[in-house]
Amino acid sequence: MPATLRQVQVLAFDVFGTVVDWRGGIIAELTAIAPERDLSLDAGAVADAWRKRYQPFLDRVRQGELPWQVLDELHRAGLDEVVREFGLERLTEADLHRLVLAWHHLPPWPDAIAGLVRLRSRFVLATLSNGGMALLVNLARAAGLPFDCILSTELVKSYKPDPRTYQLVPSLLAVRPEQTMMVAAHPYDLSAAAAQGMRTAFVRRPQEWGTGNVEGPDFSVDVEADDFLDLAAQLGA
């Protein structure tokens, strides 16, 4: 292991897509609700359309066009657009609420828990997610994710890739930036973390969008891993 990696003490994990399978979880909830409303829908297409509204909404908050609000509220605003786009007006208010809450109990990727357990023996494990604190606490409880610490960008009332969100990790865990490593399936997240001095681990999640394709980083990351078990092996945990 290179010397730069030997000093890492804290791993900060992106959550949606990296630790948990948002697409699988949202498809499952849509598939459960649809027959109750006599709706036929392409659950994968609805899930993807919903998720694609995520970054534009976050950008508007980061740029000050929208006041800061927790992710649940942005999920709801995006869902309202998706309902119109896909003609899902039969969904009730309770259904929409249930769909927003589906993001609080998404299924972990198959390797996630075993990988986190191994990594935790050597590193402090934190989340660093755009999900709100309550969402992340619910998600970790529901899936049994063994994090030492839940950190959300809510703590600085902004969203990744705002530099202040990454600075939370060394600041609150009392280590230097180079003693922390961001773990994510998304190059934009790692690039922003590296700009704040964090080490970076890219984890391939080819089924995040159900396609089998991975868009890898076009810059140098410290580690590339196939899953959390591979990451643990590479980090000596």
Place this chain on the structure above:
Amino acid sequence: MPATLRQVQVLAFDVFGTVVDWRGGIIAELTAIAPERDLSLDAGAVADAWRKRYQPFLDRVRQGELPWQVLDELHRAGLDEVVREFGLERLTEADLHRLVLAWHHLPPWPDAIAGLVRLRSRFVLATLSNGGMALLVNLARAAGLPFDCILSTELVKSYKPDPRTYQLVPSLLAVRPEQTMMVAAHPYDLSAAAAQGMRTAFVRRPQEWGTGNVEGPDFSVDVEADDFLDLAAQLGA
């Protein structure tokens, strides 16, 4: 169980004295260091003197006399005074650092882990402590404390009993204040929590100061318990 308690979803725990035995942990560290420096000391008296400097330092930060700083720094400032008072100048810089870090790995009370495990089956468990985030994460890891979420007054750069520290719990965990309960061995903490609308549980810790005495609340709390197992029984967990 009264209706007011049935709506509680989140338990927020004071840590020093309530979950962990700070006195036992500090005595153990002092007792380990003293012979290395050929020092004879009354470890209990030193621990008590150190802890008694805690509230006055916190008050000075809350009142703006001192700039905000994490508890480690206040522990160090208090320790420097104790060294002079007890003539402990033989302690080295490394010893003093080790003593400050002893607060990061204090032993839990004997009932604490089993009680938290039971309570967690029914409630979201958070810390709400004057210890910094890094300290609390280290403490929870070292003792294996099964908290869902580490919250520190560091998140508002103040100390209990500042009202803003209690407001963190409902705000970040997305519940109403009356859906949260502060659990503490110290009446001042519960009184300040109640003023922010939280429910209150007083836990008797007669050995916190090694005396067997308990100074109970002189106001009405929602629950009084002998330990965390008794608390779990009373809360139906």
